Amino acid sequence: GSMSPCPTELPEPYGPWMEIAHDLPQLIANHRLRSQVHQMPQLSTRHLRGREELHLAHLVLSFITMGYLWQEGEEGTVKVLPQNLAVPFWEVSQALGLPPILSHTDFVLANWRRKNPNRPLEIENLDTIISLPGGDSLRGFILVTLLVEKAAVPGIKAIIQAIRAILRLDEETLHKALQELAEAIGDMSKALKRMHDYVDPAVFYAVIRIFLSGWKDNPAMPDGLIYEGVSDEPMAYSGGSAAQSTILHAFDELLGIRHSEESTAFLHRMRDYMPPPHRAFVEEIRCAPSLKQHVLSSGDARLCTAFNRCVSALADFRSYHITIVTKYITVAAAKAKAGQADPGDRAGPSAVKPLSALEAKGTGGSHIFSFLKSVRDTTREGMISA
Numbered sequence: 363g364s365m366s367p368c369p370t371e372l373p374e375p376y377g378p379w380m381e382i383a384h385d386l387p388q389l390i391a392n393h394r395l396r397s398q399v400h401q402m403p404q405l406s407t408r409h410l411r412g413r414e415e416l417h418l419a420h421l422v423l424s425f426i427t428m429g430y431l432w433q434e435g436e437e438g439t440v441k442v443l444p445q446n447l448a449v450p451f452w453e454v455s456q457a458l459g460l461p462p463i464l465s466h467t468d469f470v471l472a473n474w475r476r477k478n479p480n481r482p483l484e485i486e487n488l489d490t491i492i493s494l495p496g497g498d499s500l501r502g503f504i505l506v507t508l509l510v511e512k513a514a515v516p517g518i519k520a521i522i523q524a525i526r527a528i529l530r531l532d533e534e535t536l537h538k539a540l541q542e543l544a545e546a547i548g549d550m551s552k553a554l555k556r557m558h559d560y561v562d563p564a565v566f567y568a569v570i571r572i573f574l575s576g577w578k579d580n581p582a583m584p585d586g587l588i589y590e591g592v593s594d595e596p597m598a599y600s601g602g603s604a605a606q607s608t609i610l611h612a613f614d615e616l617l618g619i620r621h622s623e624e625s626t627a628f629l630h631r632m633r634d635y636m637p638p639p640h641r642a643f644v645e646e647i648r649c650a651p652s653l654k655q656h657v658l659s660s661g662d663a664r665l666c667t668a669f670n671r672c673v674s675a676l677a678d679f680r681s682y683h684i685t686i687v688t689k690y691i692t693v694a695a696a697k698a699k700a701g702q703a704d705p706g707d708r709a710g711p712s713a714v715k716p717l718s719a720l721e722a723k724g725t726g727g728s729h730i731f732s733f734l735k736s737v738r739d740t741t742r743e744g745m746i747s748a
């Protein structure tokens with residue numbers, strides 16, 4: 363159920379949260395979000411029922427938190443998240459087994475609705491539930507990522523089919539499952555291409571990116587964040603990223619891809635930002651009998667070809683992702699420096715300046731590309747040689 367439609371409003375007692383959450387871009391642009399949060403009553407989380415309402419509450423509180431922290435840009439951060447926000451956010455996070463920060467689950471998986479419930483899951487019929495500055499580009503970034511997840515769904519089903527087929531020594535079903543997996547990964551690359559149509563690189567770089575930043579290894583918040591009323595010690599959490607999506611973790615485990623020690627350390631840390639059932643799913647695939655061993659020892663050329671098609675499609679997806687990251691971060695950064703980009707025109711009023719400190723150490727740095735390329739290359743090395 364990683365993509366089930368969820369309620370889009372919380373029960374009545376949470377009106378004060380919803381009112382702020384629905385007005386975030388405006389409140390941030392006017393520099394009024396922090397004062398609004400300070401006036402918010404401290405609400406108990408006991409009226410939240412079931413995982414769906416908890417996920418919606420996590421989504422709402424995580425967006426308010428990111429807006430609160432980054433309202434004044436990277437140079438105007440705060441050290442303390444006020445109690446009336448920190449305590450309920452902490453409680454909801456504990457209940458869900460999620461970290462108290464915006465994650466991929468909040469940003470994408472729990473943050474969509476159909477405009478017309480009778481019409482299909484296509485981008486024209488989709489909208490976000492909660493927003494941040496960045497206007498149409500922000501909406502496009504979230505919804506295109508959702509479409510990549512949607513394209514992956516037949517691949518996730520194929521994983522389950524494949525593991526069952528291995529256990530039953532059913533080579534016919536296994537072959538079919540691998541073909542479906544390769545096709546799903548190809549469809550994910552096609553979905554990823556739509557980023558170009560819906561997301562302006564200048565807006566992504568100068569406006570959207572900062573609101574996804576976390577407070578771990580971030581020079582803009584070197585000490586982390588104190589969750590007032592929870593602990594006197596600051597805590598450090600990474601920001602939101604599709605590296606936290608279950609999809610590629612699941613594919614890597616099924617296909618037996620082995621990344622470098624350093625890349626694996628980062629990717630495994632990202633699993634702590636998944637909902638526990640997703641984390642458990644990845645772990646189950648890891649513990650299942652090895653697909654690669656099975657294909658190798660079967661000596662079946664058709665299975666080998668189908669297996670390699672999956673690995674190759676996954677490496678291609680990662681290559682295309684690097685192209686996207688280059689456009690949306692490296693090229694956008696160069697243009698911003700050269701003063702060619704004017705995101706203000708496209709995104710509406712924005713409080714946020716380009717990210718100098720984060721650029722040096724965070725998501726803009728060259729180590730990002732050595733990481734992404736290493737992960738892509740170790741993927742391709744997972745092919746079975748003839």
Ligand code: HEM
Nearest residue numbers: 507510511557603604605607610680686687690725730737
């Ligand atoms: C404008 C669009 C995008 C940008 C700028 C972008 C940027 C990045 C960056 C900088 C990283 C490095 C790790 C980190 O900082 O967290 C990363 C990792 C990753 N991204 Fe994206 N990303 C984009 C879209 C997507 C989409 C739509 C997906 C698929 C759902 C995706 C999947 C991943 C994955 C799986 C990783 C981990 C590395 C890997 O397994 O290959 N990204 N991305």
